[in-house]
Amino acid sequence: MPDDFYEQTPDANAAATEGVMNTIRTADMFFDRIGRLLRPLGVSAAGGLVLGILRDHGTMSPSELGERLIVTRATVTGLLDSLERRGCVIRSANPADRRGLLVSITPAGLTVVKEVRTIIHGNERDWMSVLSDAELRTYVELLHRIQDRLVRS
Amino acid sequence: MPDDFYEQTPDANAAATEGVMNTIRTADMFFDRIGRLLRPLGVSAAGGLVLGILRDHGTMSPSELGERLIVTRATVTGLLDSLERRGCVIRSANPADRRGLLVSITPAGLTVVKEVRTIIHGNERDWMSVLSDAELRTYVELLHRIQDRLVRS
């Protein structure tokens, strides 16, 4: 998002606008870099998140995956389609509820998620290295405050 | 993006990861809220950006729009298709270069962009009101430092 979108606004909103626009721009950059780093592994950024969750928390339903990812169930369906095609996860019937499924990570998926983490962690550390430890703590705290405001719509 | 994706990482990367993930999550929230606010106007968040640029800088080529938006020309094609369908912009031939086009905002587009700004500015101010002026300045400065690091890949 370009700086100049709102440059004609001379009032007190300018600072708030800059905060919002720069947040979005920075996140876009992160997401873009992560996607490029993961492409050689054959998974998307979203797919990497799914595998990480399955690795840490084990088999779960698509709905629960959606809650953890903060996306809709419809989106989870598509993500699982991709991951299943690549052999990273399998869907099986939930014996306790015939409406539901259970999603499990495969050995191939475990291999992928291991590589994902190695790649991403190093880069994240690098990206944030321009902030001191104290600045990073401040930054995260400010983000949390903004998020708290946002969840209250 | 869920907090717990990387929770099993006990080393020094945890703070950096939290910074990256929270940036993405916050931006997602911003983008979602903006999209919902703009839906009644019949334009997407990206469409609103295009109209704002055209309003501030006048007629320009799709390529230049793409540079300002930091998206590819192919993406601009799609955005202009939508905006043209809604009567907000028109494409015309560039008399100086028969390869190129010129995109102009229409009176209807001007009306829309005015409403967009009114709606968005008030909300941005509200969202960022949880930070003091000094904190907001700090926040934006930290974002700029991170962005500077990111543009150097």
Next chain:
DNA sequence: ACGTGATAGTTAGGCAGCGTATTGTCAAGA
């Protein structure tokens, strides 16, 4: 004058997200 490479825009195909509608299943109350 004429290739040759660069540029402008589109198209095609893919992924990821959404909202909405649909189908099947569960659970609770009449």
Next chain:
DNA sequence: TCTTGACAATACGCTGCCTAACTATCACGT
């Protein structure tokens, strides 16, 4: 029992973003 409302997953259509390939045009160097 049976109906009714909630829930699980999917299908469909839309937007937005990408890359790659294509056509048309330009601009430069020979």
